Amino acid sequence: MNSELKQLEKSIEKIVDIARGFGLDFYPMRFEICPAEIIYTFGAYGMPARFTHWSFGKAYHKLKMQYDFNLSRIYEMVINSNPCYAFLLEGNSLVQNKLVIAHVIAHCDFFKNNAWFRNTNRNMLESMSIAAQRFRSYELRYGREKVEHFLDAALALMQHINPHYTVKGSGPQVKNCCHKPETPYDDLWEMDKKKGCSCGIGCHSKINRFPGKPERDLMLFLMQHARELEEWQRDIISVLRDEMLYFWPQMQTKIMNEGWASYWHVRIMRELDLDESETVEFAKMHGGVIQPSSKSINPYYLGLKIFEDIEKRWDKPTREEKEKYDRRGGEGREKIFEVRSNDNDVSFIRNYLTKELAEKLDLYLFRKVGNDYKITDTDYIKVKEGLIKNLTNCGVPYIVVEDGDYKKRGELYLKHRYEGLELDVVHLEKTLPHVYLIWGRPVHLETKMDEKPVLFSYDGESILKKFL
């Protein structure tokens, strides 16, 4: 081991001790120093060893170019796994690495303790790499073009899952009749029974709807009910769905997670004995990371500010807070640990972004007017609502399967739960054919345009738009 690595190891030891002292609770850490190409590959794929697809190549190219032109830099990449893998960019200075290590340890604490991560697969690295091998074998067996084509379609719909299905007992209702399956093998015994009410026991209530309740997990629905799919195609959908279930908590807690990690890297770095030039370098890097942006939310900045504000308000409550909420004071640390365990971005913003803080951070809503971006609201309530709206469902349109046997012809009827944000029509019209490819029969999507309900249909040849 060379001297640079030894020095780094010493720093890690110190940082780990300090982090433990602060009460951070994390998995065993595996640090790995990687060249830029590798870090950027991981960045583009979201994980090391994920399956191959051209869209990742496109993302990689973009990231790598920004790095080559010195426009952006990924200092680290950390994986939610046990043990926790963290990749450090080769060429980071020692101070940069110290900050990154402190940051990454706090991320790991978050992965381990935040409630939304409780059911994530901590062996995802292995699962993904095994799936990648399977996909590769599909390419060999069925042809690259065919697999790629199917992946194009499945990736387009990947975000439409129900993240709550990871919670035990909350899965979809498979049967829609009075008969409840008694053993997990019931469906096997009933395979050669007559169709109709699929339970075959002769139910009194007829099935009027399929699915019984509108189904939010489009991926699961397609995997279970698309009739034309081959086994390998079902496998691809299933793998992508698992990946999304794994990534979802990260998407759902971006602001909190980055805020939490930034909060701790500052505190940990303060405990280290940095000399003058190291302090300046640290301050510069930290300043860069939490720089607010006029045209988007910097999650590092917003998250950090909210956590610090919570700490302050629970440490030194105002008289009103003392009387109204019975806050004793001095409970700041305890409170932020509690928040990191229980909240996600939406509840974090809803519960803890105060009027005073929003005004201090000068938050506003803006939109495109002509060719300009113009501020439209600065009112606290509106800004908060706007922010929550954009974060809801991780910014993905909420779409449910309304009817899997539309017009009694096995057509698929999807419904967009419109809540004030219209869909992008160009994208919508190009995505419906992807759904068709998987479903194998005509597909429909109901949404709203200009406050009027409208139905888009695709029958394998052309898109039809119809106001309802």
Add this chain to the structure above:
Amino acid sequence: MADKNYIISREDWSLHRKGELDQQRHREKVREAIKKNLADIITEESIIMSDGKKVTRVPIRSLEEYRFRHNYRNQKHVGSGKGGSKVGDVIGSAPSAGGPGKGRGAGNEPGVDYYEAEVSMEELSEMVFENLKLPDLKDRQSKKMASETIEFRDIRKKSLQGNIDRKRTLLEVLKRNARDGNPGVHGIKPEDIRYKTWDTTYKYESAAVVIAMLDTSGSMGPFEKYIARSFFFWMVQFLRSKYQQVDMVFLAHHTEAKEVSEEEFFTKGESGGTRCSSVYELALKLIEKRYNPSDYNIYAFHFTDGDNLSSDNERCVRLVKKLLSYCNLVGYGEIEGPYYYASTLKNAYKIIDDPKFTVVSIRDKNGVYPALKAFFSDKREDGTVG
């Protein structure tokens, strides 16, 4: 230490090429998409107006990753200011080129409308020219001797270190070792080393001139000019790949013809009637004065909407025949604009039977590529493109 629960390591990643491989696949798809849409892409304004820039951006709609998403344009986004922001403040304007900077992921960035791929002009030209050929015509040009050039075509035992010929050197090693009874590549000795050396030769240059003729009468609108411009742009690009030097002269005409600058050629509109023979006369004059057919490969192209004075048609036919005796190719392109009616000039040209003469008609932007193919192909078909 008792519970060391961290490890730091550094591995050899040099064989990890996943990102590059998928990037390569992406590039393949970009190429496929460009090839499929060449007819559409080659008339993109960003290219035609680029003045032959090295790299250009072309929209590739099929490589956007489409999904159900919100309409970012109408969506309100959140930002944070430096304090004191008010309703109505403008915080920036939409970038004209290039996507949003960093930060992928849902809902944070005002989206881009479609994916733009960067291609080098060279790559794009290569694809465009793949199906184009200089018509196989008699080569009647006496070649002009031009610049001195060097060519590596000699091998010596002594020369500059930078010019070592590795292959020949290794061959010498092999031979020597074989002679010594111990075959194989080992022990390179100074006497084995071979160098590449150059000779001075002369390079023959060929030159071409494009005589671009355009009808600028009242009936030729911006659309017609854009079509002509796109066509000439690619024609010059193509000829540049075949000849060292390509000149262009621009002749504009209505009832009279004159030589104009490139800018005037494509922007200036005139009114009045059309007499096409005027421009042919001017072209012939120019050939006599400046572009001797024995020195230049001459390509003459005339774009018009075909709305010519009928009394002039006969004269046109005669002049075109004369042009044909000097030129490698004479092309006549008729742009069918909104005021198009069955033209008489195109009909008049039906009697000209010469493999060097091509007539095309272009109806829309997508017709430019087929027109290029019609002009530059070995087979001299009737050439009408629709």
